[in-house]
Amino acid sequence: MKKMFLTLFLLFLWRLDGVAFSDPIYDVLETVTEGDSVSLDSGLTEINDDDVVQWRFGNTLIAEINVTADRFTVYEDVLDGRFRDRLKLDNQTGSLTVTHTTTEHAGDYKVQINSEVKRISLSVRAEMSVAEGDSVSLNSGLTEMKDDDEIQWRFRYRTEYKYSEYKYTVIAEIHKRFSRFTVYEDVLDGIFRDRLKLDNQTGSLTVTNTTIKHTGDYNLQTKTIMLDFHLTFIVSVTEGDSVSLNSGLTDMKDDDWIQWWFKCSFDHGSTLIAQINRRADRIAEYNDAVLDGRFRDRLKLDNQTGSLTITNTTTEHAGYYNQEINEMAFYTRLFVYARLPVPVITSNSSHCSSSSSCSLVCSSVVNVSHVTLSWYAGLSVLSSISASDLSISLSLALEVDYQDENTYSCVLNNPISHQTTHLDIHTLCHACSDSVHCCGPTEAVIRLVLSALVGVATVIILVYDIRSRRAERDQAHIHTSGSA
Structure with missing residues (x-):
C-alpha cells in the first residue's frame, strides 16, 4: 500500500546587489534548514576595546557592538519585525546568531568591523509536500512586481556524463515593462507542456499535474533576487510490501543509461545500487556488495523502462533515491512505515x-x-x-x-x-436485569432495612388481625349465651 508525494526544498538566496542576473561575490556561503539556528561568524576570536562591530541585512542595520561606549544592541523591530526575538550577539567574538530561521531571513548579510567588511550569503532550505498530480507553487517572494521588473525561471539539468557540470533551460520569463509573460512549455522534450502558470502580479510559478519528471532544481532570477528550489518526489510504502520507483520512461532507447543512487539522509553521500547502460549492454543490481547487504535479494530493474523495484521493504530502505538518466537527474525520497496492529x-x-x-x-x-x-x-x-x-x-x-x-x-x-x-x-456494555441486578454496599443496606421494616409491619398487621378475629369470636359467643 503506498502513496506518492512531492517534496519541495526551497533554497532562498537573496542577492541585493541591484544588478540584474549578476553573481555577487561573497566571502562566506551559509545554508540552514528552516526552523534551525545559524551562527554567522564575525571572523574575530575576541573583540578589542576600541572595536566597533556592525551587522547589516541588505543595507539595514540589525545589530552592533561598540566596546568603547559599552553598547551591545540588536534592532529586532526593523524590516517589519522579521528578526524579533531571533537575534543573539556574542559579546566576546561579535558573531551573530539567527534563531528559528524562516525564508525571510535568507539573503545578504554584511559584518563591518571598524573599516573592514565581510559579506555572507545565507540560504534557508524549506520543505513542502504535495500529492502526485496536484499543483505546486514556486513563490517568487514578491507581493507585487514593479513596472521595470524582469523575472526569469530556469530548470537545471546535468551535462551528460559530467556530474559536476550543469546547464539551465529557461522555462518562463516576465518583462513587466513590455507586459510580456512567456512560458516555454516545449523545452526539455515537452515535460512542462500545459503545466506552467505564471502569476502576473507576483511572478510566482505554478507547476500543475506534477510527475517524477518535474523533480530537480529550479532557479529564479530578478534584478535584486535570486532563488533556488529543489523539488523531490516522495513515495511511501508499508513495511514488507514491494515498491516501484518510477524512472519516468516508457521505453529506453539504445543509447540510454540510468543509474540509481541511495543515501539514508539528505546530508549523506550517495551509493550506487543499480544501473542500466544500453550502449554497453550492461544491467547491474548491487544487492550484496553495498551498504552491508541491506538490499540483498530485494532489487529488481525493469530492462524496458529502467524503473527500480524494492521487494520486502524494511525501515532500512527508507531514504533518498536519485536517478541519473542521460542528461537529467530525478529525485525520490522513500518512507517505509511499519505495519499497524488492530486496536x-x-x-x-x-x-x-x-x-x-x-x-x-x-x-x-x-x-x-x-x-x-x-x-x-x-x-x-x-x-x-x-x-x-x-x-x-x-x-x-x-x-x-x-x-x-x-x-x-x-x-x-x-x-x-x-x-x-x-x-x-x-x-x-449491558445493564443488569431485575433478576440479577447488582448493587453497591449502600444500596444493599437500604434494601435490607426496607425489607426488615416491611417484615415487621407485616408481622404487626398479622398479629393485629389475629387478635381482632379472636375478639370478634369471643364477643359473638357471649352474645349467643345470653340469648339462650
Missing part, C-alpha cells in the same frame, strides 16, 4: 452496571512511529491521541449511553494506512 476495545467493568452509561477504553501496543489513535462516531472524530515515539502504548477512553444508537469505532492510522475496530455495544 482493541475493552470495557472498564467486567460486571453489569446500574448506571445509564458504559466506560470503554481503546488501546494499541505499537512499536511504530507517527501514529494516531482516534474514537469515531460515524464519520465524526470524537477524540484522538498521537505519538511519534516507537515504544509508547496508546489508549483512549470513551463514555457511551446504553441506548445510544450511534455507530462507534476505534481507528489506528499512520500517513498511508489504518486499522479499525468497530464497537459492539451490546457485547461490551
Whole structure:
C-alpha cells in the first residue's frame, strides 16, 4: 500500500546587489534548514576595546557592538519585525546568531568591523509536500512586481556524463515593462507542456499535474533576487510490501543509461545500487556488495523502462533515491512505515452496571512511529491521541449511553494506512436485569432495612388481625349465651 508525494526544498538566496542576473561575490556561503539556528561568524576570536562591530541585512542595520561606549544592541523591530526575538550577539567574538530561521531571513548579510567588511550569503532550505498530480507553487517572494521588473525561471539539468557540470533551460520569463509573460512549455522534450502558470502580479510559478519528471532544481532570477528550489518526489510504502520507483520512461532507447543512487539522509553521500547502460549492454543490481547487504535479494530493474523495484521493504530502505538518466537527474525520497496492529476495545467493568452509561477504553501496543489513535462516531472524530515515539502504548477512553444508537469505532492510522475496530455495544456494555441486578454496599443496606421494616409491619398487621378475629369470636359467643 503506498502513496506518492512531492517534496519541495526551497533554497532562498537573496542577492541585493541591484544588478540584474549578476553573481555577487561573497566571502562566506551559509545554508540552514528552516526552523534551525545559524551562527554567522564575525571572523574575530575576541573583540578589542576600541572595536566597533556592525551587522547589516541588505543595507539595514540589525545589530552592533561598540566596546568603547559599552553598547551591545540588536534592532529586532526593523524590516517589519522579521528578526524579533531571533537575534543573539556574542559579546566576546561579535558573531551573530539567527534563531528559528524562516525564508525571510535568507539573503545578504554584511559584518563591518571598524573599516573592514565581510559579506555572507545565507540560504534557508524549506520543505513542502504535495500529492502526485496536484499543483505546486514556486513563490517568487514578491507581493507585487514593479513596472521595470524582469523575472526569469530556469530548470537545471546535468551535462551528460559530467556530474559536476550543469546547464539551465529557461522555462518562463516576465518583462513587466513590455507586459510580456512567456512560458516555454516545449523545452526539455515537452515535460512542462500545459503545466506552467505564471502569476502576473507576483511572478510566482505554478507547476500543475506534477510527475517524477518535474523533480530537480529550479532557479529564479530578478534584478535584486535570486532563488533556488529543489523539488523531490516522495513515495511511501508499508513495511514488507514491494515498491516501484518510477524512472519516468516508457521505453529506453539504445543509447540510454540510468543509474540509481541511495543515501539514508539528505546530508549523506550517495551509493550506487543499480544501473542500466544500453550502449554497453550492461544491467547491474548491487544487492550484496553495498551498504552491508541491506538490499540483498530485494532489487529488481525493469530492462524496458529502467524503473527500480524494492521487494520486502524494511525501515532500512527508507531514504533518498536519485536517478541519473542521460542528461537529467530525478529525485525520490522513500518512507517505509511499519505495519499497524488492530486496536482493541475493552470495557472498564467486567460486571453489569446500574448506571445509564458504559466506560470503554481503546488501546494499541505499537512499536511504530507517527501514529494516531482516534474514537469515531460515524464519520465524526470524537477524540484522538498521537505519538511519534516507537515504544509508547496508546489508549483512549470513551463514555457511551446504553441506548445510544450511534455507530462507534476505534481507528489506528499512520500517513498511508489504518486499522479499525468497530464497537459492539451490546457485547461490551449491558445493564443488569431485575433478576440479577447488582448493587453497591449502600444500596444493599437500604434494601435490607426496607425489607426488615416491611417484615415487621407485616408481622404487626398479622398479629393485629389475629387478635381482632379472636375478639370478634369471643364477643359473638357471649352474645349467643345470653340469648339462650
